[in-house]
Amino acid sequence: MSQPEDVKLGTEEWVFPVVRDVGAGAPLHWIRSGWADFRACPIPSLFYGFCFAAMGLLVTMVFEHAYAYTVALTSGFLLLGPFLAMGLYEISRRREQGATCALLPTLTVWKRNAGNIGIFAVVLGIVFLVWARASMVVFALFYTNEMPNLTGFLAQLLALDNLEFLLVYFGVGLIFATIVFAVSVISVPLMLDRNQDAISSMLTSVGALMRNPGAMIVWAFMIAGLTVIGFMTFHLGLVVLMPIVGHASWHAYRDLVVLPAAPAG
Structure with a gap:
């Protein structure tokens, strides 16, 4: 296994993270480990699960009559998950170190x-705003049906009434989703665990995707699928599924990144 690359910056030694190769079935192991963390620390995990569910419910309620924004915000909900899951990463980290389950220390872990x-956050925010704007442009150019509410819009999607719109809309969405997934899949756990800077964390995340495309594609579809299930169960599924995904994301980071021991203190 290759060793971390040491780069001298002035008098300090900067260690760039090294990405480990994993198999395409690794996400199944991450989910099992996430489920184990959830079972071991159910109360703090459920707290974050209810936060996910509340946000999903709020998005749906507020944008019931602005369906274009709802679709974009639902995508944003999926891709901003790493920020909401910081507390879940900390629960998994503490359990890994043998600490007791506690909610309070996880609430300010971002500090x-x-x-x-x-x-x-600024980088993802900019990408998300561009994505939302691109979504509206696609609607203006390609959406030819009568403007319905959210329920009617989803019915039209399922009926494939506007195939050209669907191809363009989801094609554009796939481009933005791939960009955000690439830079965020392990960035936040890396920044929290090793105090890594944002740029090298994003580069490491992109490197993980490029080095393990099979595992990362499987992982992306699992995250998307579990999120869709959560929304389709009237947001109740989010209460359990999102904490499991959050814990699993921590184990994905631990499985993918090779780093030297953290400095004492």
């Missing part, structure tokens, strides 16, 4: 590397 997490 551990607030500056870089803020930079990462």
Whole structure:
């Protein structure tokens, strides 16, 4: 196994993370480990699960009559998950170290590397705003049916009434989703666990995708599928499924990244 690359910056030694090769079936192991964390720490995990469910319900209610924004925000909900799941990462990290389950220490875990997490949030925010705007442009150019509410819009999607619109809309969405997934799949756990800077964390995340395309494609479809199931169960499924995904994302990071021991203190 290759060793981390040491780069000298002034008097400090900067260690760039190294990505490990994993099999296409690795996401199944991550989900099992996430389920184990959920069972071991159900109360703090469910707290975050209810937060996910509340946000999903709020998105659906507020944008019931603005379906174009609802679809974009639902995608954003999926892709902003790493920020909402920071507390879940901390639960898994603490359990890994043998600490007791507790909610309070996880609520302010973002302070551990607030500056870089803020930079990462700005990057994702810009991408998300461009995505939302592109979504509206696609609607204006290609959506030819009568403007319905959210329920009517989803019915039209299922009926394939506007195939050209569907191809363009989901094609554009796939491009943005791939970009955001690539830079975020392990970035936040890396920044929290090792105090890594935002740029190298995003580059490591992209490297994980490029080095393990099979596992990452499977993982992306599993995340998307579980999220859709959560929404289709009137948001109740989000209460359990999102914490499991959050815990599993921590184990994905631990499985994919090779790093030296964290400095003491």
